[in-house]
Amino acid sequence: MKSLQRSMDLPQLLFSIMFILIMVIACFWVVKPFILGFTWASMVVIATWPLMIRLQYLLWGRRLLAIIVMTILLLLLFIIPIAVLVNSLIDNSTLVINWISQGHLSLPQLNWLSDIPMIGQKLHFSYHRLLNGGSIAIIQHLQPYLGRTTRFFFAQAGNFSRFMIHLALMLLFSVLLYWRGEHVGYGIRHFAYRMGGNRADATVLLASQAIRAVALGVVVTALVQGILGGIGLAISGIPYSTLLTVLMILTCLVQLGPLVMLIPAIIWLYWIGDTTWGTVLMIWSCIVGMLDNILRPILIRMGADLPTILILSGVIGGLVEFGMIGLFIGPVVLAVSYRLLSVWIHEVSAPNEDIDTTIETLTDN
Template sequence: MNLSPKEWDLPQIIFLLLFITLLILACFWVVEPFILGFAWASMVVIATWPVMIRIQGWLWGRRCLAVIVMTMLLLLLFIIPVALLVSGLIDNSAPVIAWATSGHLQLPDLAWLKSVPMVGDKLYTGYHSLVAGGGSAMMAKIQPYIGRTTSFFMAQAGHFGRFMMHLGVMLLFSILLYWRGEQVGHGIRHFAFRLAARRGDAAVLLAAQAVRAVALGVVVTALVQGVLGGLGLAVSGIPYATLLTVLIILCCLVQLGPLVVLIPAIIWLYWSGNTTWGTVLLVWSCVVGTLDNVLRPMLIRLGADLPMILILSGVIGGLIAFGMIGLFIGPVVLAVSYRLLSVWMNESPAPEYDPEEAVEALLDEQEELKTNP
C-alpha cells in the first residue's frame, strides 16, 4: 500500500518549534546556576586530563584512586589558595576603597628626587612645576573615576558566597568528569558529529586544544607567578600583601607581568630605608619576572599559541560579565572561538593577487554590468 506524501502542516510546525523552544528555555532555567561551575570544571579537567591518566597508570590503573588524588591536588593547589586570596582581598578592600574615595588623593611630593646626583634639583623643580601647572586639578578630575573603578573591582570580589558556590560546583563536576571523562567526551564528539559530520568532530578537538592552551599557558603561569610574587611581598614585609598578590595575578593574566607590582614595592622598601629586604625582593623579582619565559612556552606547547590581545580582552570582558570567575572563563571562550574561526578561514587559501588589481577587477565587472544589463 503506497501512502501519499504528507502535506506540510503549518500549525503543527509552529507548535513543534514552540514546544522545542520552551523545552530548551526550561532546561536552561534549571541548569543556569550550574553553567559557570560546569564550564570552569570542564576547563580544569581538559587541562589536567593527561596528568590524571598518568597518575592512574602509577596507581595500578585504578580510576577511583586517581580521582581521589586529583581531587586532593585541586583542593590544595587551586581551590584553597584561590579562596584564601579572594577572602584576603575582601578583608583588605575597605581601606583601599576609603583611600580611593576619600577625596584627599594627591600627587606625592617625591622629595627623594633631590638626592639624585647632578640632576636631582632640576628633576624636583620640574616635577613641582608640572604639579603646580595642573597636576592637582587633573587629580581632582580623575578622583571620582578612581573611586568608582576601585569600588567596581572590589565589588566583583565581594560576592564571596557566590564565588565559593562556584568553587564547590566546580569541584563536584570535576570529580564527575574525571570519573566518566571518556564517556562525556565521546558523547560531546557524537553530538558534534551529528551536527556537522567530521567538521563538527574536528571543531570539538580544536576547542579542547584552545582550552588547554589558555588553562596551562596563561592561567597556570599567572597563578604561579602571582603566588611566588605574593610570597616575596609577604616575607619582605610589604603591607597588604594579599591584595597585591591578587593584583599580580591580574597583571599576569593580562600579560603585563608581575614586575608592574613588584618594582614599586622594591622602590618603597629602599625609600623607607629597608635596603636588605629591598635587595632580597629585587633578586626574587628577577626570578619571578623571568619565570614566564620558561614556564609558559613549556605549558603552551601542549595547546595552541594565542594572541595577547585575545587574552587581554577575555580577562577584562570575563571579569565584567561574570565577576571573578570570568578571569578564567573569559579567555577560554574567546580562545575557542578564535581557534574555530581561524581553522574555518584557513580552509580557503588567502588571496594572492595585489589589492589594487582586485579593486580594478571589481570596477571592471561593475562597468560590464552597466553596459550589458
C-alpha cells in the same frame, strides 16, 4: 508505488519550531544556576584529564582512588587558595580604601629627586611647587570616589558566599566529570558528528586542546609568576603582600606581567631608604619578569600546536568581553576559527608561485 513524501504542513512546522524553542528556553532556565560551576568544572577537567589518567595508572587502575586524589589536589591547590585569596582581597582592600578615604593619604615628599644628576634640582623644585599648590585639593577631590569604592568592596564581601557556592558546585561537577569523563566526551563528539560530520568532531577535539593549552601556558605561567613575585614581596617586607600577590596573578592573567606590581614596590623600598632589599627585589623581579618568555611557549606547545600569538590574543579579548571565563572562551573561539579557516583554504591547491606566469594568464584571457 505510493510516494511517502507528504506536502509541507506550515502550521505544524511553525508549532514544532515554537515547541523546540520553548523547551530549549525552559531547559536553560532550569540549569541557569549551575552553568557557571559546570563551565569551570569542564575547563578544569579537560585541562587536568591527562594527569587524572596518569594517576589512575599509578593507583592500580582504580578510577575511584584517582578521583579522590584529584579532588584533594583541587581543594589544596585551587579551591582553598582561591577562597583565601579572594577573602583577603576583599578584606585588605576595604581596610586600605577606608584608610585613604578617611583623609590619611598624603602625597610623598620625594626629597631624593634633588640627588639626581643634572635635572634633579629642577625636578625637585617643580614637584614641590605642584605639591604645595594642590595636594590638599587633589586628595579632597579624590576622597568621595574612594568612599564609593569602599562601599563597593563592602558589597562584594556580601557576594563571597555566592562565590563559595560556585566553587562547591565546580568541585561537585568536577568529580562527576572525572568519573564519567569518557562517556560525556563521547556524547559531545557524537552530537557534534551528528551536526556536522567529521569536521565538527575534529572541532570538538581542537577545542579541548585549546583549553588545555590555555590552562598550561597562560594560567600556570601566571600562577608561577604571581607566587614567585609574592614571595619576593613578602621577603622584602612589602606590606599587604598577599593582596599584591592576588593583583599580580590577575595582571599576569591579562598579560600585563608581574612588573606592574613589582616596580612600584621597588621604588617604595628605595624611597624609604631600604636600598639593600630594593636591590634584591629588583634582581628577583627581572628573573620573574622574564620567566613567561621561557615558560609560556613551552607549556602552550605541550597543550596544543597553536600559534602563541593566537592564544594570547584570545586570552586578552576573552577577558575583556566575557570576564574570567573568557580566559578559555576567547582562545577556543580563535583556535577553532583559525583551524577551520586553514582547512577550508587548503581544500584547493596552492596558487602558482611564478608571479609572471599568473599575470600572463590573466592578460591572455
